[in-house]
Amino acid sequence: MNPHTVKTYGEELDQLSAEVILMGGLAEAQVADAVEAVARRDVALAQSVIQRDQRLDELEKDIERKAIRLIALRQPMASDLRKTVSAMKIATSLERTGDLAKNIAKRSLVISESEPMSGLTRSIERMGKLVSSRLRDVLDAYKGSKLDIAQAVWSSDTEVDEHYNAMFRELLTYMMGDPRTISACTHVLFMAKNLERIGDHATNMAEHIHYEVTGEDYMNERPKLTTMEP
Amino acid sequence: MNPHTVKTYGEELDQLSAEVILMGGLAEAQVADAVEAVARRDVALAQSVIQRDQRLDELEKDIERKAIRLIALRQPMASDLRKTVSAMKIATSLERTGDLAKNIAKRSLVISESEPMSGLTRSIERMGKLVSSRLRDVLDAYKGSKLDIAQAVWSSDTEVDEHYNAMFRELLTYMMGDPRTISACTHVLFMAKNLERIGDHATNMAEHIHYEVTGEDYMNERPKLTTMEP
Numbered sequence: 001m002n003p004h005t006v007k008t009y010g011e012e013l014d015q016l017s018a019e020v021i022l023m024g025g026l027a028e029a030q031v032a033d034a035v036e037a038v039a040r041r042d043v044a045l046a047q048s049v050i051q052r053d054q055r056l057d058e059l060e061k062d063i064e065r066k067a068i069r070l071i072a073l074r075q076p077m078a079s080d081l082r083k084t085v086s087a088m089k090i091a092t093s094l095e096r097t098g099d100l101a102k103n104i105a106k107r108s109l110v111i112s113e114s115e116p117m118s119g120l121t122r123s124i125e126r127m128g129k130l131v132s133s134r135l136r137d138v139l140d141a142y143k144g145s146k147l148d149i150a151q152a153v154w155s156s157d158t159e160v161d162e163h164y165n166a167m168f169r170e171l172l173t174y175m176m177g178d179p180r181t182i183s184a185c186t187h188v189l190f191m192a193k194n195l196e197r198i199g200d201h202a203t204n205m206a207e208h209i210h211y212e213v214t215g216e217d218y219m220n221e222r223p224k225l226t227t228m229e230p
Numbered sequence: 231m232n233p234h235t236v237k238t239y240g241e242e243l244d245q246l247s248a249e250v251i252l253m254g255g256l257a258e259a260q261v262a263d264a265v266e267a268v269a270r271r272d273v274a275l276a277q278s279v280i281q282r283d284q285r286l287d288e289l290e291k292d293i294e295r296k297a298i299r300l301i302a303l304r305q306p307m308a309s310d311l312r313k314t315v316s317a318m319k320i321a322t323s324l325e326r327t328g329d330l331a332k333n334i335a336k337r338s339l340v341i342s343e344s345e346p347m348s349g350l351t352r353s354i355e356r357m358g359k360l361v362s363s364r365l366r367d368v369l370d371a372y373k374g375s376k377l378d379i380a381q382a383v384w385s386s387d388t389e390v391d392e393h394y395n396a397m398f399r400e401l402l403t404y405m406m407g408d409p410r411t412i413s414a415c416t417h418v419l420f421m422a423k424n425l426e427r428i429g430d431h432a433t434n435m436a437e438h439i440h441y442e443v444t445g446e447d448y449m450n451e452r453p454k455l456t457t458m459e460p
Binding site: 068071072073075081085168172175176179180182186189193 | 298301306307315402406409410412413419420
């Protein structure tokens with residue numbers, strides 16, 4: 001006997017959003033902790049990020065199961081259906097965000113075994129703070145159905161790309177200057193790429209919120225930085 | 231008036247699978263062409279891959295819309311519901327596969343401007359052929375609900391990882407040997423990473439097929455290569 005069957009329709013919808021918000025808080029913490037593990041060469045913190053990722057996987061499966069059940073049994077229409085679908089889609093973005101944070105944590109373990117590269121890890125820290133603030137904003141937008149915040153996150157996507165491109169150039173210089181650092185630098189390069197992709201997920205979530213609130217399928221063409229670093 | 235409303239339930243389910251199979255064929259071609267564009271330094275082919283990606287995005291949206299509509303209006307149960315959900319999930323994996331192929335095509339344009347690195351691009355070609363065959367197999371498994379093929383794709387995931395790790399080592403050697411190639415090599419590194427991720431999507435699709443056919447949520451713990459290259 002499934003306890004949810006005694007819930008009302010509205011309660012089920014609210015529970016779905018609440019679970020997405022919970023998941024969002026955890027994903028945000030995973031990103032912040034992964035970046036801190038890099039900055040502080042904190043092996044224990046990195047390992048806890050890696051271990052905690054599973055919780056996000058479970059939450060995503062649970063949200064998806066509940067959303068599909070709700071669609072099948074309650075046949076939500078219009079804004080309720082959009083709310084249910086965007087919960088599913090945002091949960092998917094948050095699960096991917098967690099995977100990327102986990103990967104950053106894993107790489108932090110690898111580079112913690114080589115010489116510190118303070119300049120580079122400080123850049124990762126700066127980029128991490130920027131991406132974390134995007135995540136925080138988009139989750140606020142989701143909580144309060146705030147279109148203006150979602151729009152702001154969506155428009156600021158290029159800022160993350162600029163950080164990434166700057167890091168890419170910084171890494172090339174570093175590697176060319178001291179080829180012995182190339183192996184460690186490739187890990188930093190992937191960390192930066194992961195942060196950029198987390199920024200993309202924040203932008204995608206902003207689009208889902210826009211769709212949920214307005215019913216318009218997509219925002220205008222996303223602002224993308226033209227760059228030699230595809 | 232939506233033409234689907236006059237379709238029968240069975241017809242709608244079949245149409246959903248047919249659209250996923252169509253999408254799969256296109257995604258497979260995108261990967262093969264992207265890799266060929268790298269190997270042949272074929273700018274025109276790379277540009278056509280980039281331009282064709284949009285079709286995959288449209289197909290994913292269409293499959294998702296139809297699947298959600300089917301869940302809401304037909305309330306499929308048991309195996310029909312699994313079939314509908316896995317169509318949605320496989321479409322998502324195929325859309326991501328297309329994005330990764332598009333990114334490989336974009337990077338091929340960048341490296342086509344620098345000195346040929348035949349050894350490296352041959353390795354990309356080999357890895358691309360392996361990943362393409364995984365995609366082909368998993369799509370065959372989907373078409374025929376063939377559990378054994380899905381299982382084989384799922385178990386062979388480590389083979390792609392081994393290729394990636396070998397390429398990673400090859401790239402490090404190349405970069406250290408001639409630091410002027412570092413910039414171009416980072417693009418090849420991301421190409422290899424993209425192919426590895428396409429391989430992961432093939433594995434995910436195999437899991438969705440397993441779920442669709444058996445109703446068991448997941449296969450046993452996925453075989454993952456332990457590696458210094460997370």
